[in-house]
Structure formats: structure tokens, C-alpha cells
Amino acid sequence: MSLFIASLNSGSNGNCYYIGNEHDAILIDAGISCRETVKRMKRIGLSIDKVRAIFISHEHGDHISGVTVLSKRYQLPVYITQQTRIHGNLRLEDNLVASFKAFEPIVIGALSITPFPKFHDAVDPHSFIVQHAGITVGIFTDIGTICNNLTVHFKQCHAAFLEANYDTEMLENGGYPYHLKKRIRGGEGHLSNSEALSLFRQHKPGFMSHLFLSHLSKNNNTPELALDLFKEHSGDTEIIVASRYTETPVYQIDTTGQALPVRVRLLKPKQRKHELQLSLFGL
Helix, strand or coil: CCEEEEECCCCCCCEEEEECCCCCEECCCCCCCCCHHHHHHHHHHCCHHEEEEEEECCCCCCHHHHHHHHHHCCCCCCCHHHHHHCCCCCCCCCCHCCCCCCCCCCCEEEEEEEEEEECCCCCCCCCEEEEEECEEEEEEECCCCHHHHHHHHHHCCCEEEEEEEHHHHHHHHHCCCCHHHHHHHHCCCCCEEHHHHHHHHHHCCCCEEEEEEEECCCCCHHHHHHHHHHHCCCCCCCCEEEECCCCCEEECCCCCCCCCCCCCCCHHHHHHHHHHHHHHHCC
């Protein structure tokens, strides 16, 4: 038994994460277009036909911009709190809307999805863990501060998408106005590289096989910086940077932490070089 996971996009320009088993899958957030979501899934061998539902973490545009079309076109139920739906001004079909409550698991096929509250400047924000056959995957992004809810759930994870949004020095010395810097580094903004690393070092379970560094800032972080920081302390955990420009490979998560072989796309040399540059360096 395994869970198959991938980031389809991760960043302020859109967020969407795939978690599924051999028969059923869900998406956490839908912040890229329906067309782009399906296209990216196909490129890595995933099928929209296995997706049974979409879970929405909060109402910000980079998490909901594609959900209305995606839900309608593929008749996918959207699990969302009432407050998030209202503040996101989402015109979802009523028969495709389902609510959830913190700490109450929702069963989708053989998957169990448990939401829990997080600190973020949204009306009713939640993180999620997804469980199947004794395997747990966490989706922890858009987090203002590390709290007990986060540490308790992080300790359960065989794999996790964890926000590493900004480097402190880059944010302080960058060109953002003071009010925006204050929002980002405040208790309801985003996690810095060092805060995420602290969580990882103090609470990583020994069985965690994969960590996806997620929601990296375009202006206040770099993939190389975040990756180098974590690799020094990674041990047996594979560290992957979730790109804001393209999808990751699919990873197969089980109790032994095996990775699914990457599906290689046949690209012309110049095209492949350009894609790799976009993915690795955020150009």
C-alpha cells in the first residue's frame, strides 16, 4: 500500500497538491487553472479521473483561482468551510459543496483527510493530513507561526509539504514596503526558512522519508538557499523543492520511503534545458 504525491504548483502564483492511492486521489487547493492542472497531471502520469474531491485551505486567490471551473467541468465535490466560501466569493454549484470541521476526518474512498486550524491572515484557514494504510502525508503551507497543532501532526508524517517561504535577511534587505514585511514575518503570515528548519529538526519523525519545501517566495528566497539549508540536516529524509513554475515528479510514499521512478518527458535539448532552469532557479 502506498500514497502517490506531487506538487503541481507551489507559490504565491498558485498552489495545488496531489495525494492519492492506486484508485482514489484528492487535490489540496486549486490555485492554477483547470487546463493547467490537468495538463501538469498528464505530464507526470496522473489522471484527473482518479481525483474524487478538492479540499480548500483558505480563500486567498493563489489557492482557489481554478477551483470553480475544475469542480464544474469534472463534477468534483469541493470541501470548504462556509466562511472560506463566502469570503472567497466562490460561485460553486451547491450540489458540489461539502463542509468540513477541524479535527473531524473525512473519508474519500480509502483516504482519510483530517483538517486542523492554522495561523494565517485568512478568515478560517486549515492545514490537512491525508492518511491511507498507515501512511500519513501532511500539507502545511501558509502558516504564520509554529503551534502545537502543527507539531503534533508533523510528527505523524511519512512525507510533508512544508512552507519555507522566505529568508530573513533577504526579506529585511529587500524592496518590499514595511507593512508587507510586517505581514509576512508576523504571526499570521508565512514561515521563514529558519522557522521551518527548526520544526524539521526538532519534530521530524525518524520514518519521514520525503520533505517538500513549499510556497517559496519569488523575491525573498531561492531554491538553492532553502535546499542547502535543509540538506545539511536532512539525514535519511529526501528534500525536494516544490517549484512555483512547474510540477514535481510523482513520489511513492510507503513505510519504507520508496520513491517512484521519474517519468522522463521527451523534450528537445533546448526546451529541456530551459525547463530545468525555470524549475531550479526560478527565472
